Amino acid sequence: MSEASSPPSQAPTQIEPTRIKPADVLEFMHPITWFPPMWAFTCGVVSSGQPILTNMLVLIAGVILAGPLLCATSQAVNDWFDRHVDAINEPDRPIPSGRIPGRWGLYIAIIWSAMSLLWSLWLGPWVIVATLLGIALAWAYSAPPARLKQNGWWGNAAVGFSYEGLAWVTGTAVMLGGMMPDWRSLTLAFLYSIGAHGIMTLNDFKAIEGDKQLGVRSLPVQLGADRAALLACIVMIAPQLIVIGLLFGWGQPWHGWAVTALVAGQSAMMLRFLQAPIERATWLSAFGVTLSVSGMMISAFAARALV
DSSP states (O other): OOOOOOOOOOOOOOOOOSSOOHHHHHHHTOGGGGHHHHHHHHHHHHHTOSOSGGGHHHHHHHHHIIIIIIIHHHHHHHHHHTHHHHHHHOTTSTTTTTSSOTTHHHHHHHHHHHHHHHHHGGGOHHHHHHHHHHHHHHHHHHSTTTOGGGBHHHHHHHHHIIIIIIHHHHHHHHHTTTOOOOHHHHHHHHHHHHHHHHHHHHHTGGGHHHHHHHTOBOHHHHHOHHHHHHHHHHHHHHHHHHHHHHHHHTTOHHHHHHHHHHHHHHHHHHHHHHHSHHHHHHHHHHHHHHHHHHHHHHHHHHHHHHO
């Protein structure tokens, strides 16, 4: 008696998890990246000159919008459209590793964009406009056809403006009830946005190999590691030197000297970074950038004293 014929062989299919773990979604949104816009928003709040304790709910709501909502949205969008690059550079991330399967990365990015906009509705017209602009920049940075991150000059500028300048100005405007912030606060927000361009360049050193393979023209790819490192340092330091001059010119010498000390510390770190930029970019991001954002807050208090 012959055996029954077996069914045609089929290619093995990947079994997707039936439930996505909250921890994987949180990792997907990169909480460590939420700090810069949350900090910049707080700097804007401080620079407004308005009482903080009596506006604490506004401050908390704005910080949530800047970090866990808008910044998380930009990270979700970026990871979805960078999933092929991440499969080369960082295969353990949630999408390449399969922990966020199928098109769920895209769905989360869309849902978080909508949640960010809804959250902004009760913070006033200025915040709604800023949120729409932030969402637009998040998608333009990562998604085709714009995909600003394909060129390090444009992509870093978009992130610097969104994470630093836009967040700062929004924090100030919220505290002022939608009024235009003082020109000195706007100037500081603009200068630190320029500096953020250099900070973003530091983040590109870890992905040079994958960027080359997939045609992402980050500044380390375009200029080479050594020249990109020097440019990043110049772009970070130069705006802060202007800030120092402004603080002294505005009659705020103690704030000016404090920022001077922080810039001196950054400069010392940068000299070490320039000796081995690829190996030390993450180190400078961790310690040098901490000094830079500390100077932001000191400058915000200087602007507060002038209002």
